[in-house]
Amino acid sequence: MNNPQAAAGSGRILDLKDVSVHFGGVKAVNHVSLTMDKGEFIGLIGPNGAGKSTLLNLVSGSIAPTGGEILFKGASIADKTPDELCHLGISRTFQNIRLFPKMSAFENVALGLHGRPHYSMLQALVYSPGVARKDAEVRERAHALLEIVGLSAHADKGAGDLSYGLQRRLELARAMATDPQLLLLDEPAAGMNEEECETLTALIRQIHQQFGYSVILIEHHIKVVMELCKNSTIYVLNLGEMLAKGSPQEIQSDTRVINAYLGEKRTTNGRTRRQVSRGC
Amino acid sequence: MTFFLQQLISGISIGAIYSLLAVGYALVYSVYNFTNWAFDAFMVTGAFAAFYAISLFFMPFWMAMVFSILVTSGLALTTEVVAYRPLRARQAPRLFMMISAMGASMAVVNIANLAFGGAFRKFPQVAEGSIRWGGVSIGRMDLFAAMFSFVVLALLWYFLERTKLGLGVRASALDMVTAGIMGINNNRIAVIIFGISGVLSAVAGVFYGVKYAVYPYLGMVTIKAMIGSIIGGIGSLAGAVIGSLLLGVIETLISCYVSSVYRDLISFTILVVVLLFFPSGLMGTKTVDKL
Amino acid sequence: MGYLSTICVLGCINIIAVLGMAVLTGYTGLFSIGHAGFMAVGAYMSAALFLQWHVPFLLAVPIGGLIAGASSFIIGYPAFRGRGKLRGDYFAIATLGFSEAVRLLFNTTYPVFGGAYGLNGIPAFTTLPVAIGVTLLALLGAHNLMTSQHGKVCIAVGQDEVAAQMMGVNLLRTKMSALFISAVYAGIAGGLFGFYMTYLSPNNFGIGKSSDLLAAVVFGGMQSLVGPLVTAFLLVAMPEVLRFLTDWRLVIYGVLFVVVMIYRPQGLFGYREMKFDWFWHLVARFRNRKQISANEDES
Numbered sequence: 001m002n003n004p005q006a007a008a009g010s011g012r013i014l015d016l017k018d019v020s021v022h023f024g025g026v027k028a029v030n031h032v033s034l035t036m037d038k039g040e041f042i043g044l045i046g047p048n049g050a051g052k053s054t055l056l057n058l059v060s061g062s063i064a065p066t067g068g069e070i071l072f073k074g075a076s077i078a079d080k081t082p083d084e085l086c087h088l089g090i091s092r093t094f095q096n097i098r099l100f101p102k103m104s105a106f107e108n109v110a111l112g113l114h115g116r117p118h119y120s121m122l123q124a125l126v127y128s129p130g131v132a133r134k135d136a137e138v139r140e141r142a143h144a145l146l147e148i149v150g151l152s153a154h155a156d157k158g159a160g161d162l163s164y165g166l167q168r169r170l171e172l173a174r175a176m177a178t179d180p181q182l183l184l185l186d187e188p189a190a191g192m193n194e195e196e197c198e199t200l201t202a203l204i205r206q207i208h209q210q211f212g213y214s215v216i217l218i219e220h221h222i223k224v225v226m227e228l229c230k231n232s233t234i235y236v237l238n239l240g241e242m243l244a245k246g247s248p249q250e251i252q253s254d255t256r257v258i259n260a261y262l263g264e265k266r267t268t269n270g271r272t273r274r275q276v277s278r279g280c
Numbered sequence: 281m282t283f284f285l286q287q288l289i290s291g292i293s294i295g296a297i298y299s300l301l302a303v304g305y306a307l308v309y310s311v312y313n314f315t316n317w318a319f320d321a322f323m324v325t326g327a328f329a330a331f332y333a334i335s336l337f338f339m340p341f342w343m344a345m346v347f348s349i350l351v352t353s354g355l356a357l358t359t360e361v362v363a364y365r366p367l368r369a370r371q372a373p374r375l376f377m378m379i380s381a382m383g384a385s386m387a388v389v390n391i392a393n394l395a396f397g398g399a400f401r402k403f404p405q406v407a408e409g410s411i412r413w414g415g416v417s418i419g420r421m422d423l424f425a426a427m428f429s430f431v432v433l434a435l436l437w438y439f440l441e442r443t444k445l446g447l448g449v450r451a452s453a454l455d456m457v458t459a460g461i462m463g464i465n466n467n468r469i470a471v472i473i474f475g476i477s478g479v480l481s482a483v484a485g486v487f488y489g490v491k492y493a494v495y496p497y498l499g500m501v502t503i504k505a506m507i508g509s510i511i512g513g514i515g516s517l518a519g520a521v522i523g524s525l526l527l528g529v530i531e532t533l534i535s536c537y538v539s540s541v542y543r544d545l546i547s548f549t550i551l552v553v554v555l556l557f558f559p560s561g562l563m564g565t566k567t568v569d570k571l
Numbered sequence: 572m573g574y575l576s577t578i579c580v581l582g583c584i585n586i587i588a589v590l591g592m593a594v595l596t597g598y599t600g601l602f603s604i605g606h607a608g609f610m611a612v613g614a615y616m617s618a619a620l621f622l623q624w625h626v627p628f629l630l631a632v633p634i635g636g637l638i639a640g641a642s643s644f645i646i647g648y649p650a651f652r653g654r655g656k657l658r659g660d661y662f663a664i665a666t667l668g669f670s671e672a673v674r675l676l677f678n679t680t681y682p683v684f685g686g687a688y689g690l691n692g693i694p695a696f697t698t699l700p701v702a703i704g705v706t707l708l709a710l711l712g713a714h715n716l717m718t719s720q721h722g723k724v725c726i727a728v729g730q731d732e733v734a735a736q737m738m739g740v741n742l743l744r745t746k747m748s749a750l751f752i753s754a755v756y757a758g759i760a761g762g763l764f765g766f767y768m769t770y771l772s773p774n775n776f777g778i779g780k781s782s783d784l785l786a787a788v789v790f791g792g793m794q795s796l797v798g799p800l801v802t803a804f805l806l807v808a809m810p811e812v813l814r815f816l817t818d819w820r821l822v823i824y825g826v827l828f829v830v831v832m833i834y835r836p837q838g839l840f841g842y843r844e845m846k847f848d849w850f851w852h853l854v855a856r857f858r859n860r861k862q863i864s865a866n867e868d869e870s
Contacts (some may be wrong), residue, residue, distance in 0.1 A: 086739035087739055094737075103727070103730065111723055124720070126712075127719075174738065177738075309660070363829045378659075379789055387825030394818060500778075503664060503667055
């Protein structure tokens with residue numbers, strides 16, 4: 001149903017209706033439904049291969065659904081390209097960091113501001129007066145964003161030369177630069193130690209409160225998810241299907257979830273061993 | 281009608297040569313996601329090796345073919361080890377690998393040009409004359425080339441589908457990293473794949489040289505093979521064969537009924553049309569970027 | 572003196588075409604082995620415009636360049652429209668096909684273009700001042716473009732187009748624009764070439780020429796204008812000096828391609844931008860003075 005008016009009124013920003021993504025015989029996502037209101041912060045967890053990233057790719061436009069509907073702000077986005085979706089208000093970070101390695105941190109963030117350049121090529125060619133002004137505006141806003149994520153000191157360093165933790169923050173700043181309404185974070189805490197996790201958690205919470213983004217967070221670090229989704233919903237995926245949904249407390253005590261994550265595994269000598277997803 | 285059939289068969293015979301090359305391409309890029317621009321160098325080497333084997337060393341055709349295959353495979357493997365492997369090992373961007381391949385091609389082709397001169401050499405004829413079959417006259421050599429090509433392709437199919445090594449190759453084509461983890465020796469796969477490329481381009485080079493002439497820039501025809509595999513679609517060896525046969529036939533028919541001068545223009549137009557309307561080719565698989 | 576002048580003019584012509592290649596390959600990461608085709612279009616079209624329709628030289632060359640740019644849509648749109656890892660390869664193949672098709676067309680079209688006999692009687696309008704002047708303009712334009720937001724978008728596409736697209740970059744438009752610019756530059760270079768040599772032959776624009784252009788970018792360095800510029804000039808000047816190596820030129824390039832990619836992929840000056848700050852300070856000071864006198868006039 002395409003009804004932007006109704007959606008705007010109710011504050012519903014994302015609506016996945018019975019969505020499926022099948023690659024040949026593989027059912028990466030199978031009849032998943034999910035709704036999100038404006039400003040909400042949702043967690044998306046599940047064992048490896050559960051389909052979380054695929055779902056994110058779906059919402060960000062890299063793949064098209066093979067079944068079901070995706071509605072963003074009430075309108076279908078199933079056939080939109082990633083750049084179109086970016087301009088509609090969806091942005092993301094990547095599981096395997098995808099920064100522009102040979103551009104500086106500043107330039108990376110700036111790119112998020114001008115994916116669609118603010119002046120024509122002809123104007124750029126002759127360096128007409130507006131160009132300098134618009135470039136200065138971009139410069140200002142990019143530096144402001146770098147400040148927010150705490151990367152001001154590294155503005156001119158090559159993105160590929162930054163430490164892992166800083167790269168993650170840079171990706172965040174770049175995603176924010178596109179001025180999104182829906183922010184998709186794909187394992188932003190991957191590979192971080194406990195201290196780094198805490199800093200990141202604080203940062204994400206701060207920008208969520210400050211900018212009012214709607215956020216979908218995929219994470220394996222359970223502590224991060226539980227902390228950030230304290231007052232909201234967590235969805236659990238397993239083998240492409242929605243296993244459970246609820247508050248952190250409900251999820252933690254849901255036996256289906258526990259079994260999915262802490263699956264029993266028999267070792268060679270017949271004893272069972274718990275496979276625990278160790279987080280922060 | 282007979283005229284049409286004749287042209288059809290001629291088209292199939294040139295298409296068969298294209299398909300040998302196209303399969304070589306398809307094999308390399310289904311495993312390495314990379315277009316082997318040095319293919320024209322392999323083909324030229326194959327043609328010249330066989331040519332000199334016959335004219336200088338007086339080898340019989342079959343021996344010249346074997347000799348040519350050995351020389352070309354040697355070149356293919358050298359190119360892989362020198363120009364590609366170092367870049368692949370450090371996961372260089374595709375652009376860099378294309379440039380390296382282009383460099384290998386330029387070096388070899390132009391050495392051939394300097395060493396052998398640009399003259400068109402006529403291959404001593406192997407199978408003379410033509411046979412008549414139901415009113416249609418088919419060149420013996422064309423027939424031989426087509427049949428030989430199909431035999432080679434059939435052998436390749438058998439190797440890929442029915443042997444253990446072939447299975448390793450197909451696994452690598454799907455996912456090289458996983459295949460490596462599963463115990464498949466990636467370097468050995470590279471040797472096999474480029475060895476096969478060498479065989480295919482040697483055979484193609486020899487037959488092309490026989491059908492037309494032997495000269496250093498003979499490798500330019502590999503662009504037809506590339507177009508053939510685009511028509512057939514990526515990810516499909518069968519598609520590469522069919523696409524090339526189609527290209528050979530359409531090219532021959534149009535150049536016969538419309539104009540022969542514009543043969544290359546025709547294949548370029550076909551390329552543009554295919555890119556516009558059949559993005560995945562006829563039989564290709566859609567690829568999805570892993571994010 | 573005439574000899575030195577020849578090297579300079581031909582060097583400038585090469586620089587202009589190479590600047591275009593730098594935009595396409597050095598910045599946007601798109602591999603082309605067919606830009607001689609765009610040079611041919613520009614060369615033949617501007618010559619024809621002058622000889623047949625008496626369009627003045629200074630108009631004919633830019634128009635020839637624009638026609639070359641327009642012809643780039645034939646391969647740009649089909650090649651860049653689709654998705655998939657091999658699109659870059661398809662584009663490269665298409666450039667080769669395009670270049671050969673163009674050469675074939677001009678080789679077989681006898682009215683206006685002279686076919687295999689070539690095109691004679693083009694007046695020698697490309698003098699050294701003209702060549703240098705156009706080169707400077709070309710350089711300024713390319714620099715302005717690449718330091719602008721459009722240039723950054725090209726670089727982003729060249730480094731990670733998936734991420735670029737996620738950040739709102741329209742890949743099709745960016746790539747087609749980069750191709751268009753490079754084709755226009757090549758076309759203008761071709762036009763100047765025709766009006767210098769006074770004679771055009773399809774053999775001027777074969778794969779060897781495309782390889783020369785690519786070589787200047789590969790050796791000069793990715794994501795740089797200075798590198799390819801210097802290399803473009805050197806690659807014209809050096810063969811003159813090292814006559815005995817001319818025959819081996821393409822072999823040497825080939826070997827160097829492999830060597831450079833393995834040992835020094837950034838080429839000579841890769842990833843370094845030109846800074847014209849001193850120039851812009853002057854411009855800014857000039858503008859300020861104008862502003863002040865304008866204010867005085869008002870009051």
